[in-house]
Amino acid sequence: MEAVTPAAGLVQPDVGDAHEDARGSPPAWRLLAVLCTLLGFGSISTDVYLPALPTMGLALHAGAGPMEWTVSSYLAGFSIGQLFWGPIGDRFGRKRPIAVGIALFVAGSAGCALSSSVGQIIASRVLQALGACAGVVLGRAIVRDLYAGDRAAQMLSTLMTVMGIAPLLGPIVGGQVLALAGWRAIFWLLVGVGVVIMAALVSIPETLPRERRSMVPPGRAIAQYFALLRDRRIVVPALAGGAFFAGSFAYVAGTPLAFITYHHVPPRYFGLLFGSGVAGIIGSNMINARLVARLGGRHMLRLGGVLAAAAGVVSAIVAMTDFGGLAGLAIALMAYLCASGLIMANSIAGAMTDFPDRAGAVSAIVGAIHYGSGMAGSAAVGLLADGTPRPLGLVIAAAGIACLASVACLRPGAVARRI
Template identity: 50%
Template sequence: MTNVTVQNSGGESASPSRYRDLRILVILSALMSFASISTDLYLPAMPTIANDLHAAHGRIEFTLSGFLIGFSLGQLFWGPIGDRYGRRIPIAIGMGLFMLGAAGCALAHSIEQMVGWRVVQAAGACAGPVLARAMVRDLYTRERSAQMLSTLFLFMAVAPLAGPILGGQILAISSWQAIFWTMAGLGFLALFGTFALPETLSSSARNEGAFAAIFSGYFKLLFNPRIMGYAIASTFYYGGFYAFIAGTPFVYIEYFHISPQAYGLLFGVNILGVMSANFINSKLVAKLGCESLFHAGSAMAAIAGIMMALNAYLGWFGLAGIAIPFFFYAAMNGFIVANSVAGALAEVTRNAGMCSSLIGAMQYGSGIFSAALVGWLNDGTPWTMSSMIGLCSIGCLIASLLLKRRYAGS
């Protein structure tokens, strides 16, 4: 790992120690993990929560959709705030909201209450990922930021790997409420960790304009075709990923009759694929460039998504016909997400927080619709979830091809 280079207002740089580099990476990885912590930890408990709260069939998925609403819209707020006031203080405030929302979920007595508290939880949780990505942009150039984002995703993959496993074990020895109290405790640890982070945005680089003018910057980003090409492709990819997250607790546990504990292990296998691809990406991006790896990942994700949908429709290979193709779809996270974020952020010289917010809002916003559709259209088979993933994979590929065609001819 090379030393972090922090640019200050005068163009000078300082090279912190290797220990400081590692400390920053670990804390940023933890902050970027809060989307996974907030979703994956309670997945094995979703059927139990639905029974305890007397939720009608398909309504428990609204706890995921509610979270994604807060997570996507909240990012649009935190990015400009971080560009104006720096990165650390908004992250700390966000962690406080996250803990409040997690406690509210643990105390909820109805599905409606839980959905509401999930929105609060998400509004705080999203401050960490959006500003952590902006901090990487503060510190690194394009190819190096893609490499560092892959390293961060490699570290942060521990959360979705351990989340369902830990959630299943907590459910086995305690209750689903204990899962949300565990989330609150993790939020407290992250809050403590923010005090060890340096402030990466110098005073001279902050956006001091009026908030109306600051938020109007989103419209400029929306009309940047290169930023939007990366953002739309990764948005479709995330839509497929959240269709899987919303659908698998019922497909795996209720349709294929595996235990919540086995579900956690089976879910964790996918994260090993994500970790492996991120490791490979971090090694190849300096040689091949983030754009070529992004396009390759989009193509492979489309193949995996289409195969998964076909297997579900034709009933081929049972559980393996669903789990194996999705393993390869999930692994492409390592090539699609880090490289698309790095490519988009390389297009801005200021307002990295705003650009990061827009990308994140689109990515997680897609999950609002895909998770809700999986719940609404659920026919009791793997087809609804798998077809949604197949359609999203095709959308990701089309956006990637349009981006590639545009800049091949430019």
């Protein structure tokens, strides 16, 4: 593999040498492992406790709606926090802000474990999210520091394929921890994850050299978001991914009720059913990683939009009619999630392609749009909750159609452009 140095436009050996070179590049497996964990913080922090939502609701005397707001509040903090970390990362480098974010994540996870009310859980989840999003937004910026264009999309797909193991195993692990030690132990487990990744962060190099760092004060950089938000090259692909994210997090917030409460799936088996959708995400990311360099990101994004819209409509029909029961709903939702690999990496890479010197800020905008949309999707499921899967199906259908509409607004050459 080869990596492009954005500043000079030169091609140099990949960072995947067997040993660290004179510039301090780590072995490929180490960088891959750290980046996968950083980019996976969003799913790690949520998927692992999903099987415990009904149990937590009973213990904290809260209904399905308030418990689903523990997902939405996390997404709100995740969305807003990225706007803060992006300029910070462009000004001070990637590693130190990530370390501060991980410390906040550990504090928020401990707060969740010690909470005695759903309100305390929500507040701790916001703190947890404000910390976790530093790893996500700056992890994407690290990828952009090292790669460009469709190569960046390919690398993001590869990372998403590997980090797909986290949401695949998360609910399974969470279900077992719930059965063995109770729901609070799940959050103590997340504290341990934060401590481990903090230690691993020491082993990777800083990817943003001082000469390429922004001299704009973070406060002014945040104000400059408004200028970036007027650029179609950023906003349109970001909106396509954001619309899809609304459906994805509707799935995250709504499936515990749909599978466990409505279809009576035992919590310890929820992870296996949830994992079927995640398997679709992994498979589609593998396909995108193989085809995007040949077909281009715009074409793959268009295919993803069509799949998301079609699967979303089918999901709504199945949820409204109960056609096929549990199996019918699970298959329809899996089909929707299969569009993830075709949409998310190409949405992110497409928005960041033309802005190598503002990678942190643009990554923050993309992340804020994505997770803000995810918050709206999960919140909608909570607000519309009626004890059935119908709200879940309707929100996913609306998200899929909105994703396709956003893809249709892409200009020729957008996303597929190579640097």
